[in-house]
Amino acid sequence: MKTVSVIGLGYIGLPTAAMFASRKVKVIGVDVNEETVATINEGRVHIVEPDLDIVVHSVVESGHLVATTTPQPADAFLVAVPTPFKGDHEPDLGFIEKASKAIAPVLKTGDLVVLESTSPVGATEQMAAWLAEARSDLSFPQDAGEKSDIRIAHCPERVLPGKVMQELIHNDRVIGGMTPRCSKEAAALYKIFVTGDCVITNARTAEMAKLTENSFRDVNIAFANELSVICDKLDIDVWELIALANRHPRVNILQPGPGVGGHCIAVDPWFIVSRTPEEARLIRTAREVNDDKPAWVLDKVDAAVAETKKSSAEVSIAIYGLAFKADIDDLRESPALLIARQLAKKYSSLRVFEPHIDSLPDGLEDAKLVDAAGAAQADIHLVLVDHQAIKKLHFDGIVIDTRGVVAG
Ligand code: SAJ
Numbered sequence: 001m002k003t004v005s006v007i008g009l010g011y012i013g014l015p016t017a018a019m020f021a022s023r024k025v026k027v028i029g030v031d032v033n034e035e036t037v038a039t040i041n042e043g044r045v046h047i048v049e050p051d052l053d054i055v056v057h058s059v060v061e062s063g064h065l066v067a068t069t070t071p072q073p074a075d076a077f078l079v080a081v082p083t084p085f086k087g088d089h090e091p092d093l094g095f096i097e098k099a100s101k102a103i104a105p106v107l108k109t110g111d112l113v114v115l116e117s118t119s120p121v122g123a124t125e126q127m128a129a130w131l132a133e134a135r136s137d138l139s140f141p142q143d144a145g146e147k148s149d150i151r152i153a154h155c156p157e158r159v160l161p162g163k164v165m166q167e168l169i170h171n172d173r174v175i176g177g178m179t180p181r182c183s184k185e186a187a188a189l190y191k192i193f194v195t196g197d198c199v200i201t202n203a204r205t206a207e208m209a210k211l212t213e214n215s216f217r218d219v220n221i222a223f224a225n226e227l228s229v230i231c232d233k234l235d236i237d238v239w240e241l242i243a244l245a246n247r248h249p250r251v252n253i254l255q256p257g258p259g260v261g262g263h264c265i266a267v268d269p270w271f272i273v274s275r276t277p278e279e280a281r282l283i284r285t286a287r288e289v290n291d292d293k294p295a296w297v298l299d300k301v302d303a304a305v306a307e308t309k310k311s312s313a314e315v316s317i318a319i320y321g322l323a324f325k326a327d328i329d330d331l332r333e334s335p336a337l338l339i340a341r342q343l344a345k346k347y348s349s350l351r352v353f354e355p356h357i358d359s360l361p362d363g364l365e366d367a368k369l370v371d372a373a374g375a376a377q378a379d380i381h382l383v384l385v386d387h388q389a390i391k392k393l394h395f396d397g398i399v400i401d402t403r404g405v406v407a408g
Contacts, residue, residue, distance in 0.1 A: 005072065015168055016116070077107075083120075089273065091274060112150075120207065121207045121271075138150055153183055169195055224238075263333055318352075322340055331357070352367050381397060
């Protein structure tokens, strides 16, 4: 591959672009956001991911990575744009459609287009249809099979935020080409930096594999969350219970929390539910169980406030952690943030201990960002994230521990 173009320079696209560029491939990064493009071209990053800044700085300086807002000709195009859902949990492929229409004019015979975005089953075929519609002068795999001018594949990203730069290299990749030749070319592309296996299947199975992985985790977290609610009612320490059950050689229960956050696990299972609503009963219920957990935590806080016999204006509540999971600064789709914002509407004296941020986000204007000593003086201590810095603390007074930091 002489030139690779990555469309969408976000949490997946930018690290992937940087990885190819670090292997001396010429990379054209494309993003609709001018500020993102300018930041990258200065050798800086607009997202937080360990080691990403160092690699981006070096590949921009060496000239291997250049960012732009306008697609340019390349030999391979990797589409890594968001796939959110709409109002009723229906997948929104609008960004994939826009990206397809943006790259179509610069496609040429022999090019490979890979969809990396997590997508509902059928999205790769849909992308191929959009490309074919825009370029009737070229042939595509859905019509021309192995003889097509353009090769198309789905290769879902599967990296864990916080460990992206290692997992991109070491994780196995699922490669779903629209034909065997498409798969072969996509596998050869990823082999430029992937040391894990590039396992070949078809596009629909690759799409479903990614959704299955995140649904598997969601269902298992829902099991832990449901256990935590049951144990609370039965006066059993859920953390001790899970530790005991996990001593069984074939049991491995995950950890309860204040809900499931992030941009993937709380979204992707809906892509299965929306395609097969009658069949995906367990997957839907798991989503509901996890989505209900923040409301359960809020009820616990109300009960604790009642215990203090103080009014909502008098009682002081310390919140420990706002991020969507431990030891990262990412607040997007965070159940902890959702809970904090709800509490801020009701209680006027909120203190937030979140060592990974410098200022509080919208909705928490009246709350105070405090250090551990400032949090320690509160009447109620609400632990929402198991950051290392929070695990070290000693808590006095009423504690609501959603992460098992204090117990055990
Ligand atoms: N969580 C719990 N209890 C647990 C584990 C997680 O409550 O025992 C919560 C976390 O606190 C967080 C949420 O679940 O709020 C999701 O965190 P996570 O660490 O499970 O996953 P993500 O969203 O950071 O990344 C996932 C990964 N998928 C799987 O592990 C199957 C990652 O490999 C995917 O690439 C990523 O989704 C993605 O982009 O799809």
